[in-house]
Amino acid sequence: MSRIEARFAALAKQGRAGLVTFVTAGDPDYATSLAILNGLPAAGADVVELGMPFTDPMADGPAIQASSLRALHAGQRMTKTLALVREFRESDQATPIVLMGYYNPIYVYGVDRFLADAKAAGVDGLILVDLPPEEDEELCLPALRAGLAFVRLATPTTDDKRLPTVLKNSSGFVYYVSITGITGAAAPDTSKVTAAVVRIKRHTKLPIAVGFGVRTAEHAAAIARGADAVVVGSALVEAVRQSLDAAGKATARTVKAVTELTAALSAGVRSARRVAAE
Amino acid sequence: MKVQQPNSLRLGPDAGGHFGIYGGRFVAETLMPLVLELERAYSQAKDDPAFKAELEYFLKHYVGRPSPLYFAERLTEHLRGAKIYLKRDELNHTGAHKINNVLGQILLARRMGKKRIIAETGAGQHGVATATACARFGLECVVYMGIVDIERQKPNVFRMKLLGAEVRPVTSGSKTLKDAMNEALRDWVTNVESTFYCIGTVAGPHPYPMMVRDFQSVIGNETREQIMLAEGRLPDSLVACIGGGSNAMGLFHPFLDDTGIEIYGVEAAGKGLATGEHAASINGGKPGVLHGNRMYLLYDDDGQIIETHSISAGLDYPGVGPEHSWLHDMGRVTYLSATDDEALKAFQLLSTLEGIIPALEPAHALAKVMELAPNKPKDHLMVVNLCGRGDKDIFTVAEHLGGKL
Numbered sequence: 001m002s003r004i005e006a007r008f009a010a011l012a013k014q015g016r017a018g019l020v021t022f023v024t025a026g027d028p029d030y031a032t033s034l035a036i037l038n039g040l041p042a043a044g045a046d047v048v049e050l051g052m053p054f055t056d057p058m059a060d061g062p063a064i065q066a067s068s069l070r071a072l073h074a075g076q077r078m079t080k081t082l083a084l085v086r087e088f089r090e091s092d093q094a095t096p097i098v099l100m101g102y103y104n105p106i107y108v109y110g111v112d113r114f115l116a117d118a119k120a121a122g123v124d125g126l127i128l129v130d131l132p133p134e135e136d137e138e139l140c141l142p143a144l145r146a147g148l149a150f151v152r153l154a155t156p157t158t159d160d161k162r163l164p165t166v167l168k169n170s171s172g173f174v175y176y177v178s179i180t181g182i183t184g185a186a187a188p189d190t191s192k193v194t195a196a197v198v199r200i201k202r203h204t205k206l207p208i209a210v211g212f213g214v215r216t217a218e219h220a221a222a223i224a225r226g227a228d229a230v231v232v233g234s235a236l237v238e239a240v241r242q243s244l245d246a247a248g249k250a251t252a253r254t255v256k257a258v259t260e261l262t263a264a265l266s267a268g269v270r271s272a273r274r275v276a277a278e
Numbered sequence: 279m280k281v282q283q284p285n286s287l288r289l290g291p292d293a294g295g296h297f298g299i300y301g302g303r304f305v306a307e308t309l310m311p312l313v314l315e316l317e318r319a320y321s322q323a324k325d326d327p328a329f330k331a332e333l334e335y336f337l338k339h340y341v342g343r344p345s346p347l348y349f350a351e352r353l354t355e356h357l358r359g360a361k362i363y364l365k366r367d368e369l370n371h372t373g374a375h376k377i378n379n380v381l382g383q384i385l386l387a388r389r390m391g392k393k394r395i396i397a398e399t400g401a402g403q404h405g406v407a408t409a410t411a412c413a414r415f416g417l418e419c420v421v422y423m424g425i426v427d428i429e430r431q432k433p434n435v436f437r438m439k440l441l442g443a444e445v446r447p448v449t450s451g452s453k454t455l456k457d458a459m460n461e462a463l464r465d466w467v468t469n470v471e472s473t474f475y476c477i478g479t480v481a482g483p484h485p486y487p488m489m490v491r492d493f494q495s496v497i498g499n500e501t502r503e504q505i506m507l508a509e510g511r512l513p514d515s516l517v518a519c520i521g522g523g524s525n526a527m528g529l530f531h532p533f534l535d536d537t538g539i540e541i542y543g544v545e546a547a548g549k550g551l552a553t554g555e556h557a558a559s560i561n562g563g564k565p566g567v568l569h570g571n572r573m574y575l576l577y578d579d580d581g582q583i584i585e586t587h588s589i590s591a592g593l594d595y596p597g598v599g600p601e602h603s604w605l606h607d608m609g610r611v612t613y614l615s616a617t618d619d620e621a622l623k624a625f626q627l628l629s630t631l632e633g634i635i636p637a638l639e640p641a642h643a644l645a646k647v648m649e650l651a652p653n654k655p656k657d658h659l660m661v662v663n664l665c666g667r668g669d670k671d672i673f674t675v676a677e678h679l680g681g682k683l
Contacts, residue, residue: 077580108581181468
């Protein structure tokens with residue numbers, strides 16, 4: 001059983017939804033980013049989504065764009081992102097890590113070399129924003145052959161007719177993008193999201209994680225009632241930004257800012273399923 | 279990389295939108311159903327005589343097509359070589375070739391019932407063309423433009439506003455065309471049901487590269503007829519500037535299978551290829567994936583997109599359309615580059631010799647004509663696509679020449 005499967009099986013056993021936290025690799029610098037990563041599981045992150053920074057993140061809002069640029073300015077690159085995962089794995093063998101980003105840095109690194117290095121580093125899955133099922137031969141199929149999960153995004157525009165295409169080579173979990181928009185945009189309508197999750201579940205046995213626009217513990221709790229996991233990203237990288245000094249450098253508060261918000265979100269997610277279960 | 283040529287170079291793309299390894303549909307899932315819907319709608323419209331007739335009507339009576347094919351007699355005398363013809367697409371309504379494609383896409387958007395149009399723009403020519411067509415058909419229009427380009431193309435910003443469009447300044451990244459396209463894609467993904475994204479060049483996810491090429495091919499199709507009338511034969515060479523590559527593809531495509539014709543695309547070498555400050559994606563880049571397609575792209579060894587430089591806002595883009603990328607690999611088109619300084623010289627030369635002030639974009643093509651033409655015999659027919667007029671550039675040029683207006 002893969003780390004992702006094991007984690008979602010454990011969550012199901014506990015009768016609660018999981019918290020998926022997104023942070024950008026190397027934001028605001030490598031050492032701080034590693035400290036954040038190491039602090040996430042204890043703070044309540046069930047799955048870690050690690051952003052591979054890219055200069056042109058077309059599906060991301062201002063918070064994640066800025067986070068990507070901070071990381072790049074601090075010298076982050078693909079080899080360092082994989083190193084970050086490797087170092088994290090030295091102390092944590094259980095928490096799944098899913099790399100999220102855009103295709104060009106992987107294409108340039110070389111698909112086969114990337115998959116081998118990612119697998120060796122301890123990566124469990126990939127989410128590629130700009131690789132729809134129509135481009136499965138690029139990375140999805142090679143990733144599946146290499147033993148990495150390929151987590152697909154389903155969106156409000158993915159209708160019942162298209163869902164089977166999207167789900168066909170999906171693995172690990174399905175990431176439901178709760179709004180038509182970019183990351184960190186307006187909060188989704190909870191009832192619509194729950195209905196969408198029900199709709200997708202008719203087509204797949206994979207767990208459904210819901211993300212885009214979830215910022216607060218209350219909101220995470222509301223979404224958690226109808227999903228297998230809640231993804232929070234923009235709010236966390238925004239917490240990183242707010243903790244920085246005037247020169248944009250990490251401060252003593254940076255790691256804490258992220259882990260404290262994670263703990264609050266986790267409490268929200270955990271409380272929700274308990275309420276629902278009672 | 280040279281590959282064996284198929285019988286025709288005009289058959290692409292394949293069903294997935296590929297020209298060889300280039301093209302494709304590298305977009306977020308949110309957009310994918312819309313991209314497929316656009317492909318269906320375009321495929322139906324293309325075969326509909328009513329759509330074709332409507333487009334032809336507007337191209338003739340609103341744009342002023344056909345644009346003349348003009349024998350540049352004094353430029354020819356000056357360069358003492360090839361007989362140079364200028365395809366005068368700068369005489370189109372709105373002053374550039376961009377309107378050819380925009381009208382096609384706007385008529386398509388109307389068929390699809392879309393009421394809101396978004397566009398990205400660099401030099402502002404595509405933005406002005408889009409704002410113009412939206413005014414004509416009563417559609418809401420939002421144009422994304424980098425603040426660097428807003429500064430250097432002020433006349434076009436004002437024109438867009440006069441035409442009733444909203445110009446949204448883009449402050450992310452290099453604050454030029456690439457970033458305007460990122461913002462337009464973010465808008466599209468947010469307003470996906472109501473909005474039609476009118477892309478200005480032969481790039482983006484399939485079907486855009488094919489569709490924009492088809493709409494721009496009116497340039498090459500007219501040229502074929504006009505040169506036959508003027509000279510009784512096809513030209514010996516074609517020259518056009520390349521940013522994303524829409525004017526070039528429009529001129530080149532109808533001639534791709536005429537293998538005796540030399541075809542030259544001219545990229546922006548900025549301050550020189552060796553300086554790294556340029557926008558020559560083919561001459562200085564490698565295959566990569568951005569903005570929905572694989573193409574020659576400028577990036578660093580980590581795959582991060584490099585900020586480009588060109589005096590011409592319309593060429594200041596790190597990629598080039600997938601069909602050009604493929605034609606380069608096939609060896610069918612020769613891709614050259616011209617620096618800012620070379621373009622400025624050509625800009626002045628055409629102004630003083632022919633009384634035509636070209637845009638800085640085709641000034642890059644003219645810069646290479648100044649090198650190519652003198653080495654050709656006098657009976658060599660060379661067609662240059664004069665794809666835009668220079669009114670928008672007079673402030674930039676004045677500044678570079680050390681004066682102020």
